[in-house]
Amino acid sequence: MKSTILFIIVLPALLFVSFQDIYQMKRVEIQVSNLAELKDAVKSGNQNILMKPGNYIITELPEDERSIVCSGSNNTINLKDVYINFPVGTCKDAHFNFTGSNNKLSGGVFEDTYQNGMTKVTDFGSYNQNRKTLAKGLKGGANIRVSGNGNTIEGVKLTVRGSFPYGYGNMYGIGRGNATGLDKRCALLITGVGNTVDNCEFQHRAFGHVIYMQKNADKTLIKNSYIEGAVRPSNDTYKETNDGDLPKRFDYKMPLGQMKGLPIPRDVMFNLTEDGIRAYNIPGSVTVENCKVVKCRGGIKLYMAKGDVKVSNSTVLDCVVEGYSLNNGGELINCKGNAAYGPLLYMHFDKVSNQKIDLTVLPAPHAVGNHVFAAIKGRGHNITLKRANYKGQIDNTLRPIVVGYKARFEFLTTSYPGVPEGYGGNFNEYFGDKTYQASNISIRNETEYPVIIGDMSKNNSIESFGNITNLGENNTIEKILRKN
Incomplete structure (x- = not known):
């Protein structure tokens, strides 16, 4: 009788104990003092692994054993006060590869270093001609890979270096059909379900994405993290x-795409990194x-995700191709950014719909280039653009917010709807071969940037403090006073 009563009392309590809690109860404490011990420990599961603080170098491991494969599950891997040096040219694969599930990597500073001691590339010509220990790239691309489910990467600082070509933005290609060959190096690839990146810092000094998702990625959460790439004046x-320098080899001309044959553009910025979050x-x-994403190609670029996309309380600064790009129904909530080196807002797909955008525009008096502020197309969006409480000049150019247009992205400039100076035959060949329609979109623009409602726009509602040019049909427009 007593055992029956005890079972009845204990059973409700057990209902509130998750399987993960049970695993936690069974975890054993493991202490490791070198990389070989760490590499061996993460093959097993249900452990609290604590690494001895200190500085380590991946070349402590044999040449073919320099990828730490975390195939065990339900581990906590504590690398607080641990620094691991990954010399460029000495690793063939990912630094960390999480194939197991429900693991937590906590802490750790991981740095790609150049064997000659260089920390910053200044001579890009010589750099790109050293394909062995500098412009090396990495097999599979990413320093950290997460293919398992339910893993957390927390409190990590990762500095990424070593790729080819480096220093020219997208000029020589970003995928198949490139002009020079590619050896990218990315930071973190997620292909599993329910993975989290929290309180991490990424200093990205290579051509490749920082955090990116492929294959079966779902329920990915990225929070409280800082991403910084690098940019370079095109004039350099x-x-x-x-x-042997790449620009001279191609006669200082653009080798690919709609810009092929045109001189390398002056007075713009080249991104040295790909996208911050992709x-x-x-x-x-x-x-x-x-x-916060700074100085990347694209900042937060999620237009190809098929599930729900929500970006909140985030900031994108000084990105080159675009700041934000969302999917159908994507949301920007209380986000910020500038358009210093490229558009802050861009919509990739012609039929993208129903985005909700709440965006505060930050000042960019250091801006260069002839890019627009935003390129808007699709249907059913609700967009609010607010100006930050800033008394100075928001930009040195009043860049247009273009809504519904007939031009390839490369030709969408401050000259719109005119022909950009110097684009010549390229513009005539590619202009108008795509129709980027905009309809039933509501925009409230509280900034001084002007709105150009292009000839592919209809049935939109535009309120704007900046000037409005209406080239479309059946659009409702209203000039407003700014709140601040």
């Missing part, structure tokens, strides 16, 4: 005059909270 490429053709959802 004209200083590369040695025969989703490819994934089936699932992505949530980004309280993150």
Whole structure:
């Protein structure tokens, strides 16, 4: 009788104990003092692994054993006060590879270093000609891979270096059909379900994405993290005059795409990194909270995710191709950014719909280039653009917010709807071969940036403090006073 009563009392309590809690109860404490012990420990599961604080170098391991494969599950891997050096040219694969599930990597500073001691590339010509220990790239691309489910990467600082070509933005290609060959190096690839990145810092000094999602990625949460790439003035490429330097090899002209044959553009910025947070053709959802992305190609670029996309309390600064790009129904909530080196807002797909955008525009008096502020198309969006409480000049150019247009992205400039100066035959060949329609979109623009409602726009509602040019049909427009 007593045992029956005890069972009845205990059973409700057990209902509130998760399987993960049970695993936690069974975890054993493991202490490791070198990389070989760490590499061996993460093959097993249900452990609290604590590494001895100190500085380590991956070349402590044999050449073919320099990828730490975390195939065990339900581990906590504590690397607080641990620094691991990964010399460029000495690793063939990912630094950390999480194939197990429900693991937590906590802490750790991981740095790609150049074997000659260099920390910053200044001579891009010489750099790109050293394919062995500098412009090396990495097999599979990413320093950290997460293919398992329910893993957390927390409190990590990762510095990424070593890729080819480096220093020229997208000029020589970013995928198949490139002009020079590619050896990218990325930071963190997620392909599993329910993975989290929290309170991490990424210093990205290589051509490749920082955090990106592919394959089956779903329920990804990225929060409280800082991502910083690098940019370079395009004018500097004209200083590369040695025969082996890439700009000279291509006669200082653009080698690919709609810009092929045109001179390398002057007075713009080249991104030295790809996208800060990027989703490819994934089936699932992505949530980004309280993150900051600086000086990348694209900032937060999630237009290819098929699930729910929500970005909140995040900031994108000084990105080159675009700041934010969302999918159908994607949301920007209390986000910020500037358009210093490229558009802050861009919509990739012609039929993208029903985005909700709440965006505060930050000042960019250092801006360069002839890019627009935003390129808007699709239907059913609700967009609010607010100006930050800033008394100075928001930009040195009043860049247009273009709504519904007939031009390839490369030709969408401050000259719109006119022909950009110097684009000549390229513009005539490619202008108008795509129709980027905009309809039933509501925009409230509280900034001084002007709105150009292009000839592919109809049935939109535009309220704007900045000037409005209406080239479309059946659009409702209203000039407003700014709140601040």
